[in-house]
Amino acid sequence: MREGKFIDQNIDRWKSYLDDSTHPDEQAERFVHLVDDLSYSKTFYPNSKTTQFINGLAAKQFQSIYQSKKLNFSRLITFWTYELPLLFGQYHRIYIFTLAYFVLCVMLGVVASQADPDFVRSILGDSYIEMTEDNIQRGDPFGVYKDQNEWGMFVNIALHNINVSLLTFVMGIFAGVGSLYLLFSNGIMLGSFQYYFFAKGLGWQSVLVIWIHGTLEISAIVIAGTAGLILGTSFLFPGTFSRIESLKRGAKHAVKIIIGLVPFFLLAAFFEGYVTRHTGMPIWLSILILLGSACVIVFYFIVYPIVLRKAGVQIINGQVVLQKNHA
Numbered sequence: 001m002r003e004g005k006f007i008d009q010n011i012d013r014w015k016s017y018l019d020d021s022t023h024p025d026e027q028a029e030r031f032v033h034l035v036d037d038l039s040y041s042k043t044f045y046p047n048s049k050t051t052q053f054i055n056g057l058a059a060k061q062f063q064s065i066y067q068s069k070k071l072n073f074s075r076l077i078t079f080w081t082y083e084l085p086l087l088f089g090q091y092h093r094i095y096i097f098t099l100a101y102f103v104l105c106v107m108l109g110v111v112a113s114q115a116d117p118d119f120v121r122s123i124l125g126d127s128y129i130e131m132t133e134d135n136i137q138r139g140d141p142f143g144v145y146k147d148q149n150e151w152g153m154f155v156n157i158a159l160h161n162i163n164v165s166l167l168t169f170v171m172g173i174f175a176g177v178g179s180l181y182l183l184f185s186n187g188i189m190l191g192s193f194q195y196y197f198f199a200k201g202l203g204w205q206s207v208l209v210i211w212i213h214g215t216l217e218i219s220a221i222v223i224a225g226t227a228g229l230i231l232g233t234s235f236l237f238p239g240t241f242s243r244i245e246s247l248k249r250g251a252k253h254a255v256k257i258i259i260g261l262v263p264f265f266l267l268a269a270f271f272e273g274y275v276t277r278h279t280g281m282p283i284w285l286s287i288l289i290l291l292g293s294a295c296v297i298v299f300y301f302i303v304y305p306i307v308l309r310k311a312g313v314q315i316i317n318g319q320v321v322l323q324k325n326h327a
Contacts, residue, residue, distance in 0.1 A: 109191020
């Protein structure tokens with residue numbers, strides 16, 4: 001192809017690239033086109049001004065992409081301070097249902113444990129019951145939290161909790177039934193577990209010890225269940241979208257919520273690995289950690305989204321926009 005014809009075919013597009021674009025997808029698309037143009041131009045017109053011009057455009061586009069990547073740190077801040085709480089706020093009704101369902105499952109676990117003395121053993125397992133019985137006799141009922149070193153316990157618990165949350169979320173693909181089943185089994189287990197210690201006269205002591213990490217851990221599992229139900233209901237109730245499009249949208253939102261849970265699982269694992277083992281800590285400190293954890297969950301996932309919504313903060317086309325409400 002003659003150089004003049006090559007220029008005529010592409011000059012309008014190249015001129016449009018002179019205007020800066022801040023959208024990452026558009027920047028990437030421009031750079032790919034320019035690399036193709038530059039490769040062709042270097043092959044057939046290696047010493048021409050056209051090649052130099054395209055090379056300059058490509059360099060400028062690459063620099064824009066690099067700068068955008070550096071700005072991703074601010075994007076992360078925006079995600080945690082605005083996008084995630086606003087996104088979760090859209091699904092408060094599903095969260096309320098999930099929480100109520102989980103509490104009901106916990107109560108069923110308590111009732112079943114009261115009705116059948118062997119139920120707790122069937123749920124928690126013989127080895128755990130026997131180990132705990134032995135610890136109680138030795139005067140250290142929560143000695144299980146001291147068996148491993150701090151770092152090893154932190155890593156194992158963090159991986160376990162993240163796996164549980166991912167499984168609870170992914171099982172939501174089965175119309176939400178899979179997530180409901182896992183919430184049911186975890187709720188029954190929690191109810192049986194808590195009843196066991198109350199039956200042994202160690203109920204409130206168990207609350208002050210176990211719920212140091214359990215407040216964040218259980219809250220995060222319930223929220224992971226919410227993400228699973230978001231996935232399931234997006235397919236069952238697509239609204240004005242096609243089922244596939246609704247499923248994609250629900251999956252995108254649910255994945256963001258799961259990603260947002262990771263710091264909470266890590267903090268819960270830190271508490272379980274490094275703090276819970278100190279069973280003799282002052283009661284006021286245990287209560288402070290427990291209530292502080294509960295306040296963080298309630299504020300970030302319930303109160304803060306409502307505050308942002310009332311302030312007019314919105315997510316529009318994937319971007320966080322601050323829009324003041326006008327009377």
